Amino acid sequence: MMKKTTKKITIMAVSALMLTVSIVTVSCAGFLDELKKELPMDLSIGQEKGLNERTIIDGLKEALSVSTENAVKTTSKTNGYFKNPEIKIPIPPKIEKVGETLRKAGFNKQVDEFILSMNRAAEKAAPKAASIFVDAIKRMSFDDARGILDGGDTAATEYFQRKSSVKIADEFRPVITEAMDSVGATKNFKKIMDIYKKIPFTESKSIDLDEYVTELATNGLFLMLGNEEKKIRKDPAARVTELLKKVFGGK
Numbered sequence: 001m002m003k004k005t006t007k008k009i010t011i012m013a014v015s016a017l018m019l020t021v022s023i024v025t026v027s028c029a030g031f032l033d034e035l036k037k038e039l040p041m042d043l044s045i046g047q048e049k050g051l052n053e054r055t056i057i058d059g060l061k062e063a064l065s066v067s068t069e070n071a072v073k074t075t076s077k078t079n080g081y082f083k084n085p086e087i088k089i090p091i092p093p094k095i096e097k098v099g100e101t102l103r104k105a106g107f108n109k110q111v112d113e114f115i116l117s118m119n120r121a122a123e124k125a126a127p128k129a130a131s132i133f134v135d136a137i138k139r140m141s142f143d144d145a146r147g148i149l150d151g152g153d154t155a156a157t158e159y160f161q162r163k164s165s166v167k168i169a170d171e172f173r174p175v176i177t178e179a180m181d182s183v184g185a186t187k188n189f190k191k192i193m194d195i196y197k198k199i200p201f202t203e204s205k206s207i208d209l210d211e212y213v214t215e216l217a218t219n220g221l222f223l224m225l226g227n228e229e230k231k232i233r234k235d236p237a238a239r240v241t242e243l244l245k246k247v248f249g250g251k
Contacts, residue, residue, distance in 0.1 A: 067228035068133040076126035082119035087220030117185035122217035124179040
């Protein structure tokens with residue numbers, strides 16, 4: 001009788017142990033599934049593996065903050081547009097022949113002053129983008145971050161363009177209009193057009209100058225933003241905070 005009882009207890013103990021092992025196995029499997037969800041989909045963005053999604057997103061937001069600050073600072077300083085061949089605003093294509101004709105007629109100074117004043121207007125408008133960029137960063141979702149992680153060297157900049165380009169253009173337009181007046185761009189444009197019209201056999205030209213400068217000022221800002229993003233992704237020296245070093249890799 002004692003042997004039967006002992007055998008029964010042993011069987012029950014083994015069953016309980018197997019049940020416990022099964023529960024632990026299922027729990028571990030569930031934990032691992034949850035853990036996988038927390039890990040980033042693509043860790044090629046940095047050298048350090050195993051960063052959780054929150055750290056990655058915080059790192060991306062910080063990278064965007066640094067990139068936008070540098071881009072705005074670069075474009076808004078004196079000669080930020082004018083002395084940068086990548087984003088310098090040239091004479092509008094629609095009136096390019098006007099500029100060529102006037103230069104041939106000896107009015108180089110007037111054409112140069114017009115081009116300079118358009119770039120000065122863009123430099124004056126650039127700081128307006130800062131608050132718009134900050135708002136876009138705050139609204140970034142997990143899905144947005146995943147798209148940036150899986151994207152190329154300028155994926156974050158492309159995100160900004162989708163989220164903010166229209167708003168920036170809308171904000172830029174009145175600032176550009178005001179700046180064009182204050183720096184003399186509108187006046188210089190009228191001056192060269194008046195001179196042009198006095199030249200025999202020339203055709204009348206019309207253009208929305210504010211729209212033209214707004215578009216190129218916006219495009220130039222995003223180009224500089226893309227350059228800043230590439231630096232952070234590729235150049236360790238551009239990772240100026242501990243979080244950036246952690247997410248994108250240290251020196």
